[in-house]
Amino acid sequence: MKEKLAKPKVDHQPDRPRVIVGMGTCGIAAGAKKVWEAISQEIRRQNLDVEVRQTGCLGMCHREVLVEVRIPGQPKVIYGNISPESVKRIVQEHLVEGRIVKDLVVGMEAEKGTLLEGMPLLEENPFWSKQLRLVTRNCGIIDPDSIDDYLKAGGYQSLRRVLAEYTPEEVIAEVKNSGLRGRGGGGFPTGIKWESTRNAVGDRKYVICNADEGDPGAFMDRSILEGDPHAVIEGMIIAAYAVGARDGYIYIRAEYPLAVHRLMRAIDQARERNFLGDNILGSGFNFHLYIKQGAGAFVCGEETALIASIEGNRGMPRPRPPFPATKGLWDRPTNINNVETYANIPVIFRIGASEFASIGTEQSKGTKVFAVTGKVKKTGLVEVPMGITLREIIFDICGGIKDDKKFKAVQIGGPSGGCLPEQHLDLPVDYDSLISAGAMMGSGGLVVLDENTCMVELARYFLQFTRNESCGKCTPCREGLKRLLEILNRIVNGKGEKGDLDRLITLGSVIINTSLCGLGQSAPNPVLSTIRYFRSEYEMHIEKKFCPAGVCKDLTTYRIIEEKCKACSICLKHCPAGAITGEKRTPHRIDPEKCARCGICLEKCPFEAIVRA
Structure with missing residues (x-):
């Protein structure tokens, strides 16, 4: 297979x-x-x-x-x-x-x-x-600017077959039988979402592709659009036929100029070959596709905020229900899936729903594309069957930890995901297993962390990102994330207080349970997961005022072990603050008042004579 x-x-x-x-x-x-x-x-x-x-x-x-x-x-x-x-x-x-x-x-x-x-x-x-390339089957193989290359690779054959042999209801049934779940993060069954839009009452319906990829370290959707734009377009046309839509939008951030360029070219080519437009392939089915460029707001990855942006309004979410399937773009029934979800559709109709469903696990079918970054030897884009373990992705496929340092954790699911430690390396990668471990699949960002990572600072970094990206519409997210960040800032600055961990846990849980949209409902995850698995590191920051990773400057000092110092002056020459003094054949010293706590001396010393105090 x-x-x-x-x-x-x-x-x-x-x-x-x-x-x-x-x-x-x-x-x-x-x-x-x-x-x-x-x-x-x-x-x-x-x-x-x-x-x-x-x-x-x-x-x-x-x-x-x-x-x-x-x-x-x-x-x-x-x-x-x-x-x-x-x-x-x-x-x-x-x-x-x-x-x-x-x-x-x-x-x-x-x-x-x-x-x-x-x-x-x-x-x-x-x-x-260990990869299985379904969604990325053409990426790095064909010329993305050539529709002829896509056709030679079997492109638009699924669309031809659907329009010639399937009713819309049969298309939806095939997608349901495949077990495909949305790859945008939530994992909602794709066929059920399509069926809801199909059954919704409305004089006009829409399909939208969510290409507003904003997670730090994520580039799955961008790479698919840059490498195989016609696959996404073909999937959207099939979706439009199934739900009864005549118009569709690809919502993509303007920071992806190459993807935008290739999408525009692909749409023009598809129109020229009658895969888009009126009476597609003589079937009587009409579908027109447009591009909407977003301004890079992370919250517009939430589907109701995305809809508001397309409508020309500020990208802010609204309460659900009603869901977009019944009341979406311009209050009409709207189906929204992300890039990877649509790119799976031609595959399903090429190999059949049963064969697609044979890949992966019982509840998570098919493959998943991950962008693997961080402290790993082989960064890149990998597509693997659902159910593969984190250990296989990080060590077998991506070669293990850079510079052969010790693995510490993996951040999975983007800035709203969770950090999983070594004990979960053999966890199968599927929607339910990750949630039970305190993480989430998300859209597919996977950041590998080594022994030099401070988990408290990492949680603070991701929370800073989500706090900045919050639209501010609901109080739990607007005010709650601000208070969470204040506590974390205090901890990494050496001013942590007894009871801060309980405050973080309680406040984080309230934000998750009361926020309006998925941003606030998941933003505390990095904080809660790092407390769950790395509580002792938080306690060292708060109680001992010490950062074991040496990342938090206010909690890190350096000293020279006289017995190991060879007086080579390498540390002295590289110190940017002039905090190191000493003569030849005399052990050097670090002036703590002048020390900038940058760690360059520790990095440069060839004799391991410098340690964190």
Whole structure:
């Protein structure tokens, strides 16, 4: 099954040599534009008959810039960490002389029998071996600006089949049978949501794609839109047919200019090929799709606030019920799903609901895309079957903790998620298991933390974010988060008081139970989960006025152990505050009055002579 699902049918054997550069945001940030220019110039200089194309993010953000070489009749080769300086080697050795540049290879895609001795097979790379790419099946494979590439990969076949063979009710039944749950964070059954919109009374209905991805460290939706925009569009068209909508909106933050550009181009191409517009594919079904760019307010990820923003009002949530399915955009029935949810729809109708439902766990079907960041060796985008453990994602796929430091916790579910410690590394990743452990799936952000992370400061950081993003409409969120933050600020500044932990727990619980929308209802989660699993760290901050991680400056001092000091003066030279003094062959000292508590001396000392006091 994995072989069939993981590999889209694209033109792996072009009629002439082809070089493909990863041009997602991660690739561009790593220098992909300069690599593209260098490749193009070198090919022109040597007068080679080679096509240069682009693709989206393959997921291996830690190996960008990625360059793929396809030569007719030969295995596909992917090179990583490419710079303009290494381009000449690839062009000369691979394209001209026919020799693979082995030291730059990430992997090859070919039958095992055709591999060169010692060359790595891409699918056997630990980063890929436990992944199952359904939603991201085309990302890093096709040119996102080419509808023809999408069609060659089987694009819009699900839509053709739906319009020719299914009634709207049968479409909804198939989605319900697949077990697909919304990937935006709540995990509500997608088919039931569609059915509610279908059955709602209204002279006009809408479908909306929530692409307002605002979690720190999250880039799942952005990468899908940049790498395979037509998949999302196809899913939305099928949803519109099922619920009876004629118009749809993609609500995307303006901070995603590349995704916006590729979406606009994809919508224009879909209109030209009659996948959008009137009488789609001769079926009599009409559907028009528009883009609405948001201003980057985190609260607009909440569906009623998002609706208000599309309507031209300030993005603020409203009480529910009524739910958008019955009274949404302009008070009409509206279906809202996020990018990843819609991108799953063509897959379901390509492989069938029963096969889709066979992936994952009993209550969480299919796969989940995660953006893995933080203190991990291999950052990137991974798509895994539901039910995989956190240990498999962090250590098997992403290579473990950076610099081989000790794992401390993982923040899962974005700024409103929870922090899970080592004891939960073997927890299956599904909606219900994470909630029972005090976390949540969220949209898919996964931040890995090492031994040098202060959990109190981390909770304060995320709470600062949600406090700033609160719209202020309801009192529990507006005032409650402010008070929570005041307590945390006091603790990290060395002014924590006895009883602060009880105050945090009580106030956090009240905010969760009384806030108007999902922002306030989940914002205290990082605080409550870190108290639950790292209570002793809070107690050290409050009672001993000491930060064991050395992060909170007001609770950290440094001293030099005279017996270990070699008087090398390395710490003295690097101290930005001039707080270290000492002569040659004489143990140095740190003046606590001058010390800026930056920790550079601890980092630079090669003899472990400096410790936190």
